[in-house]
Amino acid sequence: MLAAEALRLAAIEVLCPTAALVAGSGFPTLAAEHVFDSRAAALQDLDQTATYTPTLALYTPAARSTRRGAHSDVLDTDAAATLEIIAELSTQCTEGDDTYADALGMADTDAKARLVLAALCAQVRHTLEWSAGGAMFRRLAVRIIGVSEEAHAVPQIGLRWSRVFMTYSCEVPDDDFSAGGMPEPLAGLAAALPATSYAKEKLTELAEAFAPSSPVPLEEIRIAAGVGRLPDDIDDGDATASVDTSED
Structure with missing residues (x-):
């Protein structure tokens, strides 16, 4: 579902x-610019002068759209999405010849790291x-x-690691393709984003996949009014209504 994206x-x-x-x-959290889309922090993302770097990684692992009732319209739906935010204190780790980024290992007595991580999670909640x-x-x-x-x-x-999995379960607007082109709510978000933002760039790229298309115009309606029978051919309808598509 694009609403989850x-x-x-x-x-x-x-x-x-x-x-x-x-x-x-002016960043709202301790992670500052270290906020990543659908990926964990890499080694080059870390502050090499610090013991650890607070980071946030965002994912949308699940989404759903369900009808509101057995007789509801096709557009009458409830949609929901899961947003997972992994908050961690990332650091450089070495194992054999490999060096990589991972969450800081946390001792039971490391109260300072625990407080920093708790503060990061609280900032995420307050900001959102x-x-x-x-x-x-x-x-x-x-x-x-x-x-x-x-x-x-x-x-x-x-x-234990200095990592917390934050999971948001949210009701969201369902994908709406009625206007043509990029569906809502993506189109509305794209219009509201700053011109140079990361999200705007990604949505601009995605917009090319949703070229506007015109629906096939309705020209004629045929009705079979007989009881207990179906017409053998589409032209056997008992009543025909033509649609005037001229501009006059």
């Missing part, structure tokens, strides 16, 4: 505003759910059904 792209713009990227300051800058996201998330946070840990063997 719109939800994620709106969240990326809210959590990493284009204006803040241009200014180099309550801040003035989050209005773009909330226009896509018609209703936030629930938010869950799960720490990444295997406590049975004493393994």
Whole structure:
């Protein structure tokens, strides 16, 4: 569902505003510019001078659209999407000859790292759910059904990482193709985004796949009014109504 993609792209713009990227300051979370679309932080993304780099990675793993009732219209639907945000304190790790980015291993006594990660998650919630800058996201998330946070840990063997899986379950507008071209809500989001934003760039590329098309004009209606029978041929209808398509 494209509405789920719109939800994620709106969240990326809210959590990493284009204006803040241009200014180099004014980011709403500790992750600053380290907000990634459908991927984890790579080694080159990290601040090599710091012990760890707060990062956010956004995914939309699930979406659905269901009819509101057995006799509802095809457009009368409820749509929902899941937005997953992985908040972590990323660091450089070395294993043998391999060097890679991963979440900081967290000792049970590392209270400072725990507080930093908790603060990052709280900033994400505040920015998306309550801040003035989050209005773009909330226009896509018609209703936030629930938010869950799960720490990444295997406590049975004493393994814990500075990583939290934040899951947003949201009601969203269903994809609407009635206007032709790029469907809503993608089209509306594209119009609202800053011209130089990452999300705008991606939607501009996607727009080429949705060239406007004109529906085939209605010319004639044929009706078979007999009881208990169907016409043998389309031209056997009992009544015919022609549609005048002239401009006069």
